[in-house]
Amino acid sequence: MDSAVKYPTPQENPETTHFWQKTVDGKLLIKRCLACGEPHYFPRSICPFCFSDKTVWEESSGEGEIYAFSLMRKSASGPYAIGYVTLKEGPSLLTNFVDCDMAKLKVGQKVKVVFKTTDGAPLPFFTPV
Amino acid sequence: MSIKGKAYIAGIFEHPTRHAPDKSTAQLHAEVAKGALEDAGLTKADIDGYFCAGDAPGGVMAMADYLGLRVRHFDSTDTGGCSYLVHLGHAAEAIAAGKCSIALISLAGKPRTGAMPPRASGAEVDFEAAYGATTHNVYGMCAMRHMHEFGTTSEQLAWIKVAASHHAQYNPHAMLKDVVTVEDVLNSPMISDPLHRMDCCVVTDGGGALIVTTEAIARSLKKPLVRMIGHGEALKGPRGGKDLNLTYSAGVWSGPRAFEEAGVTPKDIKYASIYDSFTITVLMQLEDLGFCKKGEGGKFVADGNLISGVGKLPFNTDGGGLCSNHPVNRGGMTKIIEAVRQLRGQAHPKVQVPNCDLAIAHGTGGLLGVRHAASTCILERV
Numbered sequence: 001m002d003s004a005v006k007y008p009t010p011q012e013n014p015e016t017t018h019f020w021q022k023t024v025d026g027k028l029l030i031k032r033c034l035a036c037g038e039p040h041y042f043p044r045s046i047c048p049f050c051f052s053d054k055t056v057w058e059e060s061s062g063e064g065e066i067y068a069f070s071l072m073r074k075s076a077s078g079p080y081a082i083g084y085v086t087l088k089e090g091p092s093l094l095t096n097f098v099d100c101d102m103a104k105l106k107v108g109q110k111v112k113v114v115f116k117t118t119d120g121a122p123l124p125f126f127t128p129v
Numbered sequence: 130m131s132i133k134g135k136a137y138i139a140g141i142f143e144h145p146t147r148h149a150p151d152k153s154t155a156q157l158h159a160e161v162a163k164g165a166l167e168d169a170g171l172t173k174a175d176i177d178g179y180f181c182a183g184d185a186p187g188g189v190m191a192m193a194d195y196l197g198l199r200v201r202h203f204d205s206t207d208t209g210g211c212s213y214l215v216h217l218g219h220a221a222e223a224i225a226a227g228k229c230s231i232a233l234i235s236l237a238g239k240p241r242t243g244a245m246p247p248r249a250s251g252a253e254v255d256f257e258a259a260y261g262a263t264t265h266n267v268y269g270m271c272a273m274r275h276m277h278e279f280g281t282t283s284e285q286l287a288w289i290k291v292a293a294s295h296h297a298q299y300n301p302h303a304m305l306k307d308v309v310t311v312e313d314v315l316n317s318p319m320i321s322d323p324l325h326r327m328d329c330c331v332v333t334d335g336g337g338a339l340i341v342t343t344e345a346i347a348r349s350l351k352k353p354l355v356r357m358i359g360h361g362e363a364l365k366g367p368r369g370g371k372d373l374n375l376t377y378s379a380g381v382w383s384g385p386r387a388f389e390e391a392g393v394t395p396k397d398i399k400y401a402s403i404y405d406s407f408t409i410t411v412l413m414q415l416e417d418l419g420f421c422k423k424g425e426g427g428k429f430v431a432d433g434n435l436i437s438g439v440g441k442l443p444f445n446t447d448g449g450g451l452c453s454n455h456p457v458n459r460g461g462m463t464k465i466i467e468a469v470r471q472l473r474g475q476a477h478p479k480v481q482v483p484n485c486d487l488a489i490a491h492g493t494g495g496l497l498g499v500r501h502a503a504s505t506c507i508l509e510r511v
Contacts, residue, residue: 010255020255040369042256048369068277068375070269071322075261082266084373091370094257094499107277123259 005077009120015045018057020121028060028113028124030091041091061088062113064126069097069105085111085126099127131390136221137347137356138508140169140340141466143447147304147454149334150242155186155195157237157336162196165338170350171231176340178202178229180220182212184238184336184457192235202229208364208502209494210404212236213339213461215504217490218360220341230343237336238457245458251500264406264458264496265329269321271498272409274375276323278424281412283323285427287314289408290327290451292435297448299477304331305452314408328408330450330460337462353473359393359507361386366500376424378493379503380417387505388419393487395419398507400471400482401442402464404492405449411435413498414491415442418505437480446471446480461492465506472510486510 012020019029031043035052046053069083081097083105097105099114110129115122142164149157158181166173179200185192189205202223206215213236220232238245250258275281291311297303309327317326347354363382367373388394395418403418405411412426420442421429434440447453447467450460468488470476476485488508495501 007259010259012255015252016255038369038371040371042253042370044252044369049371067373068270068274069322070266070273070324072261072263072266072269073319073321080261082260082262082270084270084375086373087370092367092373093370094260094262096260107273118259 007116007118007123009118010123012121016043019043023115023122023124026115028062029057030060030087030089031055032058039090041087041093063088064111066105066107066109066111067092068107071102071105081105095124095126097127098125130225132218132221132225132360133358133390134356135225135344136341137344137354138339138465138469139342139347139350139352140165140171141469142168143337143454143463143466144237144335144456145302146335147302147333148241149239154184154238155192157239158185158192158235159196161237161336161338162233162235165233165340169340169352171340173197175231176200176233178220178223178232180204180216180232180234182216182236183207184236184459198233200229202232208504210406210459211461211492211494211502211504212459213465214490214492214506215362215502217339217341217357217465217506218362218504221357221360224341224343230346232341233338234341235336235338236457236459236462239334240458241332241334262496265321265324267496267499268407268409269324271375271413272323275409275413278376279427281427283315283325284311285431286328286408286412287311288431288433289405289411289435290314292433292440293405293445293449293451295436296446296480297452299479300448300453303448303453304333305448324407324409330406330455331452332458333454333456335454335456337456337466339462339465354511355469355472356509356511357506358509359387359389359391360505361390362502362504364502375498376413378413378417378497379501380414380491380493380505383503383505384418384491387507391507393507397487398442398489399485400446400468400488401444402468402488402490403444404460404464405445405451406455406460408451410493410497411444414493418489418491437482443480443482446476459494461494461504464490464492468508472508
């Protein structure tokens, strides 16, 4: 996808507003549970592992590697590469790979977060390092 | 309490249409319900349980009213394409518990005529919807990861389509009746890497229905006796991004539950209906169910091993979703119907498995490897 693509505006809710406030500053947040120590993504107020409500925001390095991807050859907005990235901190997340030659993507490749504008908060994407 | 031997599939009907611009979706539900009742030798007034999923216009209340049903038990669990495999398990539970005695399960819709309404979103929507996940590219990622970890090849995946096409040539209602080769699959256009067009199922209008009942009622009817002896269901998701693993499905849990209840093993199965939205769907599920070890699915499906009369595990002898029918983008119903045909000895003679007395019907719904459900039903001819 390129910058001409119009991305949907995230609809914030009380559980996720803080996440979207930080993407404005170019920060990717994950959540960590103080009770069991496990990080998770996307953010929940109650830990999906131990069900503790002692979850806190943590800034991710924004670095990770490609777990899997697929190049969708046709769409209304042209070809795009969807994939899962496993962050350095642990959690994997769904994303698109942008600002790159999509034909050269590889499983295991190092990537980093970049943000793309919407009519609201910026959205996280990933690009090869 | 077990459902083993408590519920019988007395009526089946698969709508012969693959394109129905001249009919309403509710009408198709009524037509398949009528067909299944006639197959069973029962009437609408006999139905006291009803099961339908998200394809039923207006849900279970509106659908039951449209059909004119008066039921004492109902269930509108929606787990995508495997909903009907879940319903069959739940109907067996309800019958075993005495909550109903004659259950109707129906599926119908028209994705070939017009676009389907979008799926309802979960709490993940703002963190995922922008990235354009579709069935094609999510199943493509599953295939990509499977190839990365286990060396699975596109040629091996193609064998699944080849086997389905060998069966579809004998099904007069199949949407795609031509036998294809591995080369044909590999030469078809790439849709979402590494899946080619022929790795993908057909898009069809239509539907199907089942009548599930008690042993006593089934024995009073004229059809060969086919009963449920095991059922398992399971849900799987990335769970906070920690459990993401695209190489296995919830079938690793639903399968063993069903086999344990039935008291049989994968080696005992004579015929397998395996959900085939894409070739990779079949390969992963065969591994997950224990027909071969994880990672060895590619070798297992190659060289015609899934072709009836040729290989060790005849699968989807109607041509499956890959060639025959995938009504409403939901293949669970037709999986059960072909398994019942096999157990009745009523599959096409060219694909009928000799002395077929034990079959599995298994499927996943939602997005395989991501948020999805699996349901496994083990069926026996009495």
